[in-house]
Amino acid sequence: MTVHILLTADNHLDPSAVQYGPRRFERKRDFQHSFDVLVNFALENRPDLFLIGGDFYDGILPGNPTRAYVAEQLKRLHEKEIKVLLVSGHHDTPRSVEQGVSPLSVHSKSGHVYFFQEAHPTHKLFHFGNESVKVIGMSLNPGLSPDQDPLAGQKLEHDGDVNIFLTHYPIEGFDGYFGQETHISKSSIPLGFQLFAAGHLHRHQKNIVNGTPVIYPGSTERTSFNEEGEEKGFCWLEMDKKGILNQEFHPTPARPMETLVSRVTGEGGSLTRQIQDELGRRLGPEKILRVRVLGKVSLEHLSTYKRSSLITYCQDRFFHVEFDEDGLNILTMEPLESLPRTSPVEELDRTFKNLLATVKEDERPIVQEAWKGTIARLREEGVS
Secondary structure (H helix, E strand, C coil), X not given: CCEEEEEECCCCECCCCHHHHHHHHHHHHHHHHHHHHHHHHHHHHCCCEEEEECCCECCCCCCHHHHHHHHHHHHHHHHCCCEEEEECCCCCCCCCCCCCCCCHHHHHHCCCXXXXXXXXXXXXXXXXXXXXXXXEEECCCCCCCCCCCCCCCCCCCCCCCEEEEEEECCECCCCCCCCCCXXXXXXXXXXXXXXXXXECCCCCEEEEECCEEEEECCCCCCCCHHHCCCCCEEEEXXXXXXXXXXXXXXXXXXXXXXXXXXXXXXXXXXXXXXXXXXXXXXXXXXXXXXXXXXXXXXXXXXXXXXHHHHHHHHCCCEEEEEEEEEEEEECCCCCCCCCCCCCHHHHHHHHHHHHHCCCCHHHHHHHHHHHHHHHHHHHHCCCC
């Protein structure tokens, strides 16, 4: 008998989306809409296991409307006897006692899902026909330092017919891991497992490590411009004791993100007009657009750049537009001279001398005393 698995991660439900202003609630619904696709696919295809590899929520305090929405979707899956298993990730794991427990715990208490709450490996055993499936889950441990491997020294038993590990960490050797955070080393990937599934890296990718298939399903919706151009979705796997027999990547309708690099010049008339002409060639009412304005222009020519006019132009032509003007610089006729270097004491002397030149005669002793006392205090602190 084969086992069917739907694998997802990094759904980031209920993001703050404050940068989208009045459209933030519509942007929040984008993340739900992508999750709807997973739920409907599962209800139609009936996987044995529905695995969620962390960062299901974008924070530890999702709003009540999102909690209610999730509770309804998980109930629908439970009623069709689809086993949902979760671990928590960087966004939905509490980092202190004050923060309490993960919001995933609430869904676990409903009996509709199984939540691997511990930051060390624990397991759950299932039987599907004549196949036993052992799922080991491990939620994120936010207390580990970058040089600590959460699987170092862990002995993981693979005594099921099908053995699966589910967690939320970057893994050495995969795109998106840069060695500056807690991660799992290649050498820690366990032998004898038919699947090692992980969340955290938002790009879908897979590899064989120590003979074990390692899969990141990637995120289901784009969360930043770092993900523009990446296809978003989830994995559908067919497995038995020999390993993965078939695997498919199914896309979700993630909102498109795009960057427009606008290189302006002082020879093209109005800067606003130059950029607006380029925007006109990239129109898309569903698109989130980032405009990077680059170039060196005179101060006079800079006065023709009107961001407010461009925002008004974009209002009904894009879902959202943001402008990055860090690369827009002013041409100067002469190089700016650097200010002379002075010490704190020299600056203090200059300030008090200027003050003495303006105060009344009877106030001069007070200013001089203050000057003397301030200098003495700086000397005591080792300032020269």
